[in-house]
Amino acid sequence: MAADAPWYEAALLVGVTNALNVVADSPLESLEPARPSAEAESVFAEIRDFYDRAEVPSAFRRVAGDPGYLADLWGAARRVFTDNRLTRRHKEALAFAVSVTTRSPFGTAFHLGELRRLGVGERGVMEVLGVTQMFSSYTKIADTLQLEPDMGDIAPVDHSPAPGGAAPASRAADRGRAEPRSPEAP
């Protein structure tokens, strides 16, 4: 994963995962419409289909009072969790790790359920949990001692343009040349 594209994809996934978790983990049950509008129900049907489950996750039910917002939020969630450069299975692993790390009861249970539904076994779950736990250790050791990044030279900079765009002329000439980049992991 030397190119930037999968890392952009992962970062967008982390953001949307956290956005869903913060709403689902807050005491906002009272916001769930008793009788969702037809527009909201239409979105709910897509959500049920995507997750292959009868119940719509609370993160979506709680914003259903504004069907337009629900539709956009759902569209963003579906976009980031759909197979792309990263598989949906791997994305669920990332979302599970994010949810455990941020102590999100909703996210942890939901993404654990999704991992299992997508065929990840107990060993696979433990592997993700192990990495999550180990790097929750390293990060706090690093922060306590205020360590500075020192592994930036491991991978080259990706000079490819933004999707659909063109590389700046000055960069096009440099393409392929190894340069330091910001660290990807401790």
Next chain:
Amino acid sequence: MPTVRLRDASEYPKPTQKLFEVAKSWFNYDFAEPPAMSRVMAWDPELGALHGRAMKRAMTPGEWTRAEKEMVAAVVSGVNACNY
């Protein structure tokens, strides 16, 4: 700036320096000095060895590839707002 003085690899006992060779091999990269985290973990070689083994066990390819696991590690570091 670190709150402690990070010792050079040469300041560690010889047996501990072997751990740095393991780290170099793990990252497949020839560091001028071992990464700061490796040198911190080597401060207590007993803990460093146990923690390091647990980390390697967690990062070894299994149901997920090493690359997939590195990305899990990166997002965990990101949400922990860890600059290192």
